[in-house]
Structure formats: C-alpha cells, structure tokens
Amino acid sequence: MLSTSGLYFDLLNFERCGFVNVSLPLISFCYLQRPMASRAETSYKEPVNEQIVANMYASMRTELNQIYSKITELEMEASEHSLVANAIQPLDQSRKCYRMIGGVLVERTIKEVLPAVQRNKEGLEEVISRLNETLEKKKKEIAEFETKYKIRIRKSDSDVQDDSSRKEGSAQGVLVGPASSSE
Incomplete structure (x- = not known):
C-alpha cells in the first residue's frame, strides 16, 4: 500500500495543507494549490x-x-x-x-x-x-x-586483497637486468 508521506506532494509540486481534499484510487491526501519553491532555489531537498x-x-x-x-x-x-x-x-x-x-x-x-x-x-x-x-x-x-x-566508502573484500598483493609486489611492472658480478 502506498503512503502519503510527502512523495505525492513532491511529485505534484505542492505544499501540504489541510484545506483541500483530493481522492485518488486507494489514496487520499490534502494539499494547498500553491507551488513549492523552485528547484533552482534548492539544489537538493532534505x-x-x-x-x-x-x-x-x-x-x-x-x-x-x-x-x-x-x-x-x-x-x-x-x-x-x-x-x-x-x-x-x-x-x-x-x-x-x-x-x-x-x-x-x-x-x-x-x-x-x-x-x-x-x-x-x-x-x-x-x-x-x-x-x-x-x-x-x-x-x-x-x-x-x-x-x-x-x-564513508568501505572497500570490498576483493579490494582489500588487491591492496595487500600490491604491497607485496611493490616493483610490479619494472624489469631488472641481471646483476653484474665483479670478480
């Protein structure tokens, strides 16, 4: 069942009020026919x-x-x-x-x-x-x-394992030639 917790008011872009009753199938709620603040004024609502x-x-x-x-x-x-x-x-x-x-x-x-x-x-x-x-x-x-x-962004288990393998092989991607022997 759908609730009237503000979702429909937001969709209709009206403020809540107790004066006008509107009945839709299975839903009844009240609103005042005055548009809410424009979206430009509030970038994101609470x-x-x-x-x-x-x-x-x-x-x-x-x-x-x-x-x-x-x-x-x-x-x-x-x-x-x-x-x-x-x-x-x-x-x-x-x-x-x-x-x-x-x-x-x-x-x-x-x-x-x-x-x-x-x-x-x-x-x-x-x-x-x-x-x-x-x-x-x-x-x-x-x-x-x-x-x-x-x-906070949590790392998944696979990311944590990837981090530990990187620490072990810290010289990945580096080619090292044979050691020269000075005899």
Missing part, C-alpha cells in the same frame, strides 16, 4: 531516509564521472587537433589537404584549414577549462554532502 541519501550520493558521483569522461574525451580531441596543426604548419600553404566537415570530405588548402583547426583547438581548450571548474564545484558539493551525512 532526504527522508538512508536509501534516498544513497541514491542522491550515487547520482552525484555519476555526474562527477560523466564530467571526468567528457574532459578526457575533449582533451584527446584537442591533442589530435594539435597533432594535425603541427603536422601541416611547416608545409607549403598552397598545398591541398582534405578536411572532414559534417561527415563530408572536402578539399581545401593548408592556408584555409590551419586557422580553422587552431580555432577549434582553442574552443576545445576553453570548454575543457569550464568543465574543470564545474568538476571542482561538483567535488566540493560531494565533499560537503559526505560530511553532512557522514558518508
């Missing part, structure tokens, strides 16, 4: 129970991971733009080159393409810097959320 806190935390972590992956993707693209610019810069400016525009391969000259590649690279770097600022804000928001709700 959670009701641990499960809601966990879900909010998971969604915040998902947003953080999405920002990380977008930054990585754009950094790779900016790196590719740098490689292209460095490869064609020393060449003759009237030399033909080909550029993909909207899925169509177009013949141009280096003189036409090089400024466009450099502009695109600068635009990518600007977007990356804005995303880094957003990332820092999101990290602070998550840290505040963790301290407010005393969230």
Whole structure:
C-alpha cells in the first residue's frame, strides 16, 4: 500500500495543507494549490531516509564521472587537433589537404584549414577549462554532502586483497637486468 508521506506532494509540486481534499484510487491526501519553491532555489531537498541519501550520493558521483569522461574525451580531441596543426604548419600553404566537415570530405588548402583547426583547438581548450571548474564545484558539493551525512566508502573484500598483493609486489611492472658480478 502506498503512503502519503510527502512523495505525492513532491511529485505534484505542492505544499501540504489541510484545506483541500483530493481522492485518488486507494489514496487520499490534502494539499494547498500553491507551488513549492523552485528547484533552482534548492539544489537538493532534505532526504527522508538512508536509501534516498544513497541514491542522491550515487547520482552525484555519476555526474562527477560523466564530467571526468567528457574532459578526457575533449582533451584527446584537442591533442589530435594539435597533432594535425603541427603536422601541416611547416608545409607549403598552397598545398591541398582534405578536411572532414559534417561527415563530408572536402578539399581545401593548408592556408584555409590551419586557422580553422587552431580555432577549434582553442574552443576545445576553453570548454575543457569550464568543465574543470564545474568538476571542482561538483567535488566540493560531494565533499560537503559526505560530511553532512557522514558518508564513508568501505572497500570490498576483493579490494582489500588487491591492496595487500600490491604491497607485496611493490616493483610490479619494472624489469631488472641481471646483476653484474665483479670478480
């Protein structure tokens, strides 16, 4: 059976009140027809129970991971733009080159393409810097959320075993040649 503990008020975006009765199949509750504070005013409402806190935390972590992956993707693209610019810069400016525009391969000259590649690279770097600022804000928001709700991440048993095996083989990935003997 469903309860009227505020879920439907939130969904309807109304505040609770004792004046108007609304009956739905199996559910009866009261509300005042005045919209609640906008979502822009309150970024996250006070959670009701641990499960809601966990879900909010998971969604915040998902947003953080999405920002990380977008930054990585754009950094790779900016790196590719740098490689292209460095490869064609020393060449003759009237030399033909080909550029993909909207899925169509177009013949141009280096003189036409090089400024466009450099502009695109600068635009990518600007977007990356804005995303880094957003990332820092999101990290602070998550840290505040963790301290407010005393969230600690526990390592699973497999992670603990992985950590102990790393300590034993601390020189993993390092090749060492045979010891020279001085006789």
